[in-house]
Amino acid sequence: xxxxxSLLKEPKHKELVSCVGWxxxxxxxxxxxxxxxxxxxxxxxxxxxxxxxxxDTYPIDLHWLPRSVGGKKQSLAxxxxxxxxxxxxxxxxxxxxxxxxxxxxxxxVLAGRWNSEGTALATVGEDxxxxxxxxxxxxxxxxAQQGTPVYSVxxxxxxxxxxxxxxxxxIIKPLQPNVKVLQWKAHDGLxxxxxxxxxxxxxxxxxxxxxYKVWDSYGHLLYSSQPHEYPITSIAWSGDGExxxxxxxxxxxxxxxxxxxxxxxxxxxxxxxxxxxxxDGTQLAGACGNGHVIFAHVVEQxxxxxxxxxxxxKRRTMQVHNVFDDAVDLLEFRDRVIKASLNYGHxxxxxxxxxxxFSTKNWNTPLIFDLKEGTVTLILQAERHFLLVDGxxxxxxxxxxxxxxxxxxxxxxxxxLNAQTVSLxxxxxxxxxxxxxxxxxxFDALSGKPLGDGKPLTHKTEIVEIALDQKGLTSERKIAFxxxxxxxxxxxxxxxxxEQKIVKIGTMVQTLAWNDTSNILxxxxxxxxTVWYYPNTVYVxxxxxxxxxxxxxxxxxxxxxxxVHFVGxxxxxxxxxxxxxxxxxxxxxxxxxxxxxxxxxxxxxRLCRFVKDQTMWACLAAMAVANKDMATAEIAYxxxxxxxxxxYINSIKDLPSKESRMAHILLFGGNTxxxxxxxxQTGLIYQAIQVNINLxxxxxxxxxxxxxxxxxxxVLAYRQKFLEDFGKKExxxxxxxxxxxxxVDWNKIKAKIEMEIAKERERAAASATVRASVxxxx
Numbered sequence: 001x002x003x004x005x006s007l008l009k010e011p012k013h014k015e016l017v018s019c020v021g022w023x024x025x026x027x028x029x030x031x032x033x034x035x036x037x038x039x040x041x042x043x044x045x046x047x048x049x050x051x052x053x054x055x056d057t058y059p060i061d062l063h064w065l066p067r068s069v070g071g072k073k074q075s076l077a078x079x080x081x082x083x084x085x086x087x088x089x090x091x092x093x094x095x096x097x098x099x100x101x102x103x104x105x106x107x108x109v110l111a112g113r114w115n116s117e118g119t120a121l122a123t124v125g126e127d128x129x130x131x132x133x134x135x136x137x138x139x140x141x142x143x144a145q146q147g148t149p150v151y152s153v154x155x156x157x158x159x160x161x162x163x164x165x166x167x168x169x170x171i172i173k174p175l176q177p178n179v180k181v182l183q184w185k186a187h188d189g190l191x192x193x194x195x196x197x198x199x200x201x202x203x204x205x206x207x208x209x210x211x212y213k214v215w216d217s218y219g220h221l222l223y224s225s226q227p228h229e230y231p232i233t234s235i236a237w238s239g240d241g242e243x244x245x246x247x248x249x250x251x252x253x254x255x256x257x258x259x260x261x262x263x264x265x266x267x268x269x270x271x272x273x274x275x276x277x278x279x280d281g282t283q284l285a286g287a288c289g290n291g292h293v294i295f296a297h298v299v300e301q302x303x304x305x306x307x308x309x310x311x312x313x314k315r316r317t318m319q320v321h322n323v324f325d326d327a328v329d330l331l332e333f334r335d336r337v338i339k340a341s342l343n344y345g346h347x348x349x350x351x352x353x354x355x356x357x358f359s360t361k362n363w364n365t366p367l368i369f370d371l372k373e374g375t376v377t378l379i380l381q382a383e384r385h386f387l388l389v390d391g392x393x394x395x396x397x398x399x400x401x402x403x404x405x406x407x408x409x410x411x412x413x414x415x416x417l418n419a420q421t422v423s424l425x426x427x428x429x430x431x432x433x434x435x436x437x438x439x440x441x442x443f444d445a446l447s448g449k450p451l452g453d454g455k456p457l458t459h460k461t462e463i464v465e466i467a468l469d470q471k472g473l474t475s476e477r478k479i480a481f482x483x484x485x486x487x488x489x490x491x492x493x494x495x496x497x498x499e500q501k502i503v504k505i506g507t508m509v510q511t512l513a514w515n516d517t518s519n520i521l522x523x524x525x526x527x528x529x530t531v532w533y534y535p536n537t538v539y540v541x542x543x544x545x546x547x548x549x550x551x552x553x554x555x556x557x558x559x560x561x562x563x564v565h566f567v568g569x570x571x572x573x574x575x576x577x578x579x580x581x582x583x584x585x586x587x588x589x590x591x592x593x594x595x596x597x598x599x600x601x602x603x604x605x606r607l608c609r610f611v612k613d614q615t616m617w618a619c620l621a622a623m624a625v626a627n628k629d630m631a632t633a634e635i636a637y638x639x640x641x642x643x644x645x646x647x648y649i650n651s652i653k654d655l656p657s658k659e660s661r662m663a664h665i666l667l668f669g670g671n672t673x674x675x676x677x678x679x680x681q682t683g684l685i686y687q688a689i690q691v692n693i694n695l696x697x698x699x700x701x702x703x704x705x706x707x708x709x710x711x712x713x714x715v716l717a718y719r720q721k722f723l724e725d726f727g728k729k730e731x732x733x734x735x736x737x738x739x740x741x742x743x744v745d746w747n748k749i750k751a752k753i754e755m756e757i758a759k760e761r762e763r764a765a766a767s768a769t770v771r772a773s774v775x776x777x778x
Contacts, residue, residue: 110151271288438459702719
């Protein structure tokens with residue numbers, strides 16, 4: 001990826017340009033010390049003067065009022081705030097009319113920023129004050145009073161906090177009084193610029209120590225650049241939070257959100273005092289010290305999938321390179337490409353007005369449909385459909401271009417969603433809520449309605465990243481997520497009212513990804529790269545989980561690596577310095593998943609015997625129990641030396657009826673409640689009581705016996721024996737109450753138990769004959 005810069009031969013402004021701002025993707029306003037406000041139209045390459053400011057007004061900062069106000073989309077930005085050196089800020093309409101001038105600070109007003117809703121304005125000045133104003137320019141509060149000039153200000157993602165500079169310090173102050181203020185030393189020199197992105201919630205700072213830095217919203221340093229030759233005078237996030245630009249003397253740099261640099265340009269600009277990204281994030285403009293305005297387009301983005309490599313070579317042209325046969329195709333678009341995604345055999349590209357869907361089998365005839373409104377900020381693909389996200393909503397389309405659904409949830413803000421907070425599979429869409437970070441909304445992809453009983457999934461701490469698995473049955477869909485403590489959890493996406501446990505399967509996890517062809521999960525936890533070959537093991541046999549993992553040392557990936565994708569058996573990881581590393585894992589677990597999903601148990605056993613790997617046997621054991629194939633489970637458990645489990649499986653085979661066998665298989669997976677419910681529903685009261693006795697759930701066993709007026713003496717006898725073995729006395733009042741005047745006769749109890757088992761056998765045999773006669777009649 002690089003920047004394609006353009007400068008006019010002669011500058012349009014006579015003095016330094018202090019600030020720039022975009023109204024649309026093709027129109028820019030610039031302000032200069034020559035008191036002129038100019039309008040640049042990039043479509044016609046025309047530059048016109050909007051207005052000449054009074055001679056004593058030297059502009060310092062400009063910010064357009066955000067477009068979406070209260071959820072309603074305005075097609076154009078209509079007015080902007082301009083701060084100036086005479087201590088005022090001016091609200092100016094698009095035509096250049098000064099609607100209002102407000103005396104704001106003593107000395108120059110060094111920065112002014114609207115919040116994302118456009119309902120409040122923050123200004124900072126040389127007098128060290130931070131003030132909050134209403135949309136109409138009325139003072140709401142003086143947030144802070146510093147002893148030094150405040151050079152830059154930025155709103156927090158939720159507009160509840162304000163970030164500002166104070167000398168070498170960065171300070172985050174909430175608007176609510178009596179809430180803790182976060183303050184830390186960020187640079188060794190004066191901090192000149194700061195920016196806070198609402199999508200990734202990361203903070204940028206640039207200083208006179210010639211460095212730029214990336215921080216998280218808690219003030220932890222994520223990246224610090226090498227010192228440049230000159231102070232960094234400007235820095236700005238792109239709208240989607242994937243890129244940021246850095247400006248210095250004769251220097252313009254394009255960086256990834258993790259800090260490493262994509263491209264460095266050395267234009268003849270003097271210092272770049274201000275950088276503004278266009279609405280669609282495809283280009284940026286810089287306010288230059290020598291009177292120029294520099295424009296830079298982001299080109300040469302690359303997308304890779306299997307054997308294809310696609311590059312955006314010009315704004316409207318993509319080049320497709322097939323590395324198998326070196327074939328090259330060129331794809332032409334009507335407008336410039338804003339976002340694209342390549343996965344599952346399709347390329348989806350959006351321009352400002354249309355969406356193009358190409359099949360990788362045929363590049364000549366794309367499917368094209370018009371977009372509703374807004375700029376697409378995110379494209380996510382699944383095997384059967386894809387999701388477009390813009391400022392107005394979430395839209396699910398099939399690859400034939402048909403709108404499938406448009407899910408909604410209360411308080412939805414789509415402009416701040418990214419690939420970490422939205423996940424899509426063939427039947428499910430999951431969205432992490434920004435208003436309450438502990439909540440994940442889960443929708444049925446085809447209807448767009450919330451799943452199950454409509455309640456979202458709620459976790460005990462804030463969630464950072466979510467991912468849905470891609471394969472398998474809809475009823476077994478799993479979601480993995482990382483929370484704020486960097487713990488990795490997995491849970492079932494609940495289709496019906498049944499609440500699933502949220503189980504922790506990893507700690508200190510930096511990044512995760514599901515495989516595209518089988519439900520294998522990979523992640524980097526602490527210093528180890530880990531692959532969970534069968535994460536569902538936690539619901540079947542928790543002890544087996546550690547045996548189903550593949551781990552290797554991750555120190556070669558350096559600090560904060562990110563998994564880019566996990567396709568087939570190849571994993572691509574991006575290191576903190578931007579380099580890509582490709583890892584291959586064993587292809588056998590994926591083959592095993594395939595055999596099991598089509599119930600080829602004999603082939604699965606044969607494969608494990610051929611590979612002779614304990615991990616494979618452990619996966620097969622868990623898969624067999626999950627699919628209730630106990631014969632295969634017995635072979636697999638025997639192969640990994642779990643003798644106790646083999647014996648238990650053998651004891652299940654000897655049970656008299658199919659129902660109790662099913663119940664004990666459920667018990668094997670730790671689902672005691674379900675096992676008991678099954679036994680009670682089928683009228684096997686004694687079996688249900690015995691299960692609770694075996695698990696030492698004495699209260700429940702007695703409760704069932706009393707409720708169904710049977711086997712009370714059995715429960716009391718086992719309880720008595722249990723207490724005698726441990727030399728303890730009965731203290732439970734309920735047991736004492738029922739034990740009064742009841743003689744425990746073991747012979748009688750054993751006879752009763754044998755009778756129950758015989759009765760159950762008869763029932764099972766009778767139902768088998770009924771089934772047989774029914775088949776004969778058919």
